[in-house]
Amino acid sequence: VALCWYVDLACKPIVNEPQIDVGQAYRSRTKVRQEGVPGRPIWPIGTNLNTTDVAGVGTMVFFRFQTAVLIWAITGFAL
Secondary structure, X not given: OHHHHHHHHHHOOOOOHHHHHHHXXXXXXXXXXXXXXXXXXXXXXXXXXXXXXXXXXXXXXXXXXXXXXXXXXXXXXXX
């Protein structure tokens, strides 16, 4: 079913290309970038979001919570 959906989607024509360009430009502008680094590169994919302040303290708290839930679930499943 997923393969059929993907083939159907790939065969459809692009209807509104100018808006695709606008959307991709907006997405590029909203990426979190490193402050204080020349050229302001995007954060590497391997950045530890539990310990590195990338987008504020709330993001760190969220990822610490996700880590705690994951560890809790794995421990509960192992027992």
